[in-house]
Amino acid sequence: MLCTFDEKKKYLRKELNEIAKACKIKYITKFNKEELEKEIKKVILQNKPKNTTIPKNEKEDCIIEFLNKCKITSLETRKQILDIINKNKNVVIPNDMKEYSFKKNNNNNVSSSGYEKNNFIAFCKYFEDDLLGFTKTQKPKLRAFVPGGYGLMMLLENKYNTKGKIKTGDLDITVSINNTTSNVIEAYNYLLAKCKKFIELRANPSDFKINIVRLPTTYNPILKMRRYYVISIYYKNDEFVDLCLTDREINKEEIDLECSNKSLLPIKKDDGYFKEYFQIIYMENVPGVDSYCYLKRNPVTGKFSCKGMKDIDRINILCQLSKNKSFQKYCKLTNELTVDKLKAMSKEKRDKLFISLRELI
Numbered sequence: 001m002l003c004t005f006d007e008k009k010k011y012l013r014k015e016l017n018e019i020a021k022a023c024k025i026k027y028i029t030k031f032n033k034e035e036l037e038k039e040i041k042k043v044i045l046q047n048k049p050k051n052t053t054i055p056k057n058e059k060e061d062c063i064i065e066f067l068n069k070c071k072i073t074s075l076e077t078r079k080q081i082l083d084i085i086n087k088n089k090n091v092v093i094p095n096d097m098k099e100y101s102f103k104k105n106n107n108n109n110v111s112s113s114g115y116e117k118n119n120f121i122a123f124c125k126y127f128e129d130d131l132l133g134f135t136k137t138q139k140p141k142l143r144a145f146v147p148g149g150y151g152l153m154m155l156l157e158n159k160y161n162t163k164g165k166i167k168t169g170d171l172d173i174t175v176s177i178n179n180t181t182s183n184v185i186e187a188y189n190y191l192l193a194k195c196k197k198f199i200e201l202r203a204n205p206s207d208f209k210i211n212i213v214r215l216p217t218t219y220n221p222i223l224k225m226r227r228y229y230v231i232s233i234y235y236k237n238d239e240f241v242d243l244c245l246t247d248r249e250i251n252k253e254e255i256d257l258e259c260s261n262k263s264l265l266p267i268k269k270d271d272g273y274f275k276e277y278f279q280i281i282y283m284e285n286v287p288g289v290d291s292y293c294y295l296k297r298n299p300v301t302g303k304f305s306c307k308g309m310k311d312i313d314r315i316n317i318l319c320q321l322s323k324n325k326s327f328q329k330y331c332k333l334t335n336e337l338t339v340d341k342l343k344a345m346s347k348e349k350r351d352k353l354f355i356s357l358r359e360l361i
Contacts (some may be wrong), residue, residue, distance in 0.1 A: 005040050016040065096214040100196065102205035119202070120171065123241060124264035126198050130191075131173065131266050134180070135252045142187060143176040143250040145266045152273050152314060158262040160321045166314060170239035173265075176225070176248045184228050184245065191231055191243055199233070209234050222279060222290070222361050224248065270318065274327040275360055277315040281334070282357035284308045285350065300342050300350060309339055330357060 003023040011019070016036050020028045023043040031039055116122040124131075134140035146154065149168035156162040177187050192212070199208040211232040219226050225248035233241045250266075259267045268276075283290040284297040285308070295301075299308035312334045319331035333354060342350055 003040075003044060005037070005044055011037070095216055098212045100210040100212075102196075102199050102208055104204070104206045105200070115203075117203075119235060119240065121264075122202070123171070123198060126201075127194070128264050130194070131175075132260060132264070134250070135255055135257060135260070135266070139179075139181050141182050141190070142180055143178065145174055145250055145255065145268050145272070146172065146263075147174050147268075147276055148172050149314065151265075151267055152277075152318065154263040154265060154267045155256065155259055155270070155273060156317065156321065158259045158267070159256065162317075162321060165317050170242065171265075172242045172244065174244050174246055174248060174250075176246050176250045178247050178249050184247075188229050188231075188245055191245065195231060195233060195243070207236050208240075209237075222283065270322045270324045271326065273318060274315070274322070274324070274330075277311055277318070278327070278330050278357050278360050281308075281311055281315065282354055282361065284311065285354040286357075287351050299339060301347075305339075312337055330360070333357070 003019065005019065013033055013036075016033060017028055019040055020036055023040055025036075025039055025043060028036065116125060130142055131144045134143040145151070149166055150171045153166040153168060156165055175187065175191065177184055180187075182190065192210070195210060199205050199210070202208065211234065213230045213232070215227045215229065217226045217228060225246045227244055227246050229245040231243040231245070232239065233243075254268050254272050256267050256269045280293070280297075283293040284299065284302070285294070287294050296303050297305070297308040297311075299305050299312060302308050316331070316334055316337075319327070319335065333356070345353070
């Protein structure tokens with residue numbers, strides 16, 4: 001029996017007792033039937049999630065459906081995800097999800113001498129005009145940059161001739177309609193059609209699939225953007241490319257043009273990756289900023305603590321190599337930090353360690 005109460009139903013005393021137990025009400029026998037009903041309603045009202053437009057049971061149904069589509073079947077993992085979502089009001093819940101699969105075909109282009117076998121290089125070449133076009137015109141169709149590990153990896157390899165320091169298996173791209181000739185629907189339809197065409201031109205289209213997540217248009221004050229869609233391409237069930245469609249402001253001045261032309265991707269300048277990584281470290285380590293990020297990626301207590309520590313390690317590499325000294329004050333916070341050093345601190349000290357990073361938000 002769950003801690004719920006249906007106003008339309010007439011309960012037997014035995015049923016009310018079971019509900020009261022589920023609601024963790026003490027001294028059940030001291031209440032008469034009417035009093036027990038009031039006590040149950042009181043507990044349910046107190047436990048009702050605040051600041052949500054979706055009743056808890058409907059919210060959980062929505063999330064469970066989403067987890068099923070994502071093929072997340074582990075009961076333990078599902079419970080952990082639901083717990084995080086129900087306890088934190090600032091978790092973004094997808095509105096919808098679609099999946100596209102592809103059939104085998106006889107692709108004549110494979111035998112061509114110009115056919116590119118490497119999927120990443122092929123993708124970059126195929127989308128080069130779309131992703132780098134805004135650096136060459138005032139009113140482009142799209143704007144974009146490569147965030148995270150892949151972007152920083154390209155910066156290190158093509159600007160600092162440093163290879164092997166960062167390893168990542170998937171490519172994330174932030175695409176924007178801000179100050180472009182496209183609206184959200186036009187950009188989404190264009191990107192989806194082009195992703196499908198790219199896959200159909202590969203030697204093995206059946207090894208690919210596309211997942212699309214439609215997101216609520218909630219403004220993120222830290223990332224300074226709304227996210228509309230994430231178009232995820234998978235290759236042999238591994239993450240390959242994520243295209244996140246947003247309204248973020250992206251200017252040509254943010255982009256390292258020389259590095260981008262070598263990478264065939266829009267790669268930010270050093271200060272762009274400094275700000276990005278220090279922002280995520282701020283969210284991962286300071287409670288109350290982004291509850292989901294803190295619970296998931298905190299380098300000591302997070303479910304995926306290794307991600308939080310990896311972000312600290314990566315920014316330290318850039319701190320060592322970059323000639324941009326504007327961020328040295330913040331580099332001192334992360335320099336030589338290890339999991340053991342963080343664990344040796346009290347939670348209170350850890351939670352306050354990165355508060356100064358708010359200056360970069």
